Amino acid sequence: MATTDNNTPSTKKGRWFRFLIPSLVGILIGLCGYIFYISKAYTYLSDDPKACVNCHIMEPEYATWMHSSHGRNTVCNDCHVPHDNVFRKYYFKANDGLRHATMFTFRMEPQVIKMHSPGQRVVQENCIRCHSTLVSEVQAGKVTAEMAHADNGKLCWDCHREVPHSRVRGLNAAPHSPVPIVDNMPSNTPDWLDKMVKNREKSNN
Numbered sequence: 001m002a003t004t005d006n007n008t009p010s011t012k013k014g015r016w017f018r019f020l021i022p023s024l025v026g027i028l029i030g031l032c033g034y035i036f037y038i039s040k041a042y043t044y045l046s047d048d049p050k051a052c053v054n055c056h057i058m059e060p061e062y063a064t065w066m067h068s069s070h071g072r073n074t075v076c077n078d079c080h081v082p083h084d085n086v087f088r089k090y091y092f093k094a095n096d097g098l099r100h101a102t103m104f105t106f107r108m109e110p111q112v113i114k115m116h117s118p119g120q121r122v123v124q125e126n127c128i129r130c131h132s133t134l135v136s137e138v139q140a141g142k143v144t145a146e147m148a149h150a151d152n153g154k155l156c157w158d159c160h161r162e163v164p165h166s167r168v169r170g171l172n173a174a175p176h177s178p179v180p181i182v183d184n185m186p187s188n189t190p191d192w193l194d195k196m197v198k199n200r201e202k203s204n205n
Helices: 010-040 041-045 048-055 056-066 076-080 088-103 115-129 133-138 145-149 191-204
Strands: none
Touching: 041 048, 041 088, 048 056, 048 076, 076 115, 076 191, 088 115, 088 145, 115 133
């Protein structure tokens, strides 16, 4: 009767890989899930403007939008993502979001934020989409971002420079921008210091 040796090197190696691969997959899934949660990536699936200030560098843009005429009628995604079809919209959001996340994570963001070409194309499309009646009267509705880059017309904000973010170009231009407080944000004060302050307030009262 033939027997098999379960202690051969090949058997041990196979048994080792049988546990290693699922463990690595589990660690990878857990790490991705944790990053997704801690970065609040799920908020970017919505149209809530508060999602845009998850990155502190967007605070001036949020504050200037909030106090502009656009702040009463539009949200960030009305201008900054495509609206011609849902697939292009979420593809653009995912692509742009990964680009932003990479730049902010590795501290590659410039002090002066400017839209890149795909972003300019989308914003120009949305300017024309929302203000189609107005721009059709001045023939501006035919100017695309590509045409403007080729000096064959102007982008809307080449003239309307204050809309909607005024002339703010970086954090130093608006260092004390008011932004929404994130719900359930934990205190940065150590427990012992917080307790000491509360006890002192009680004794003073």
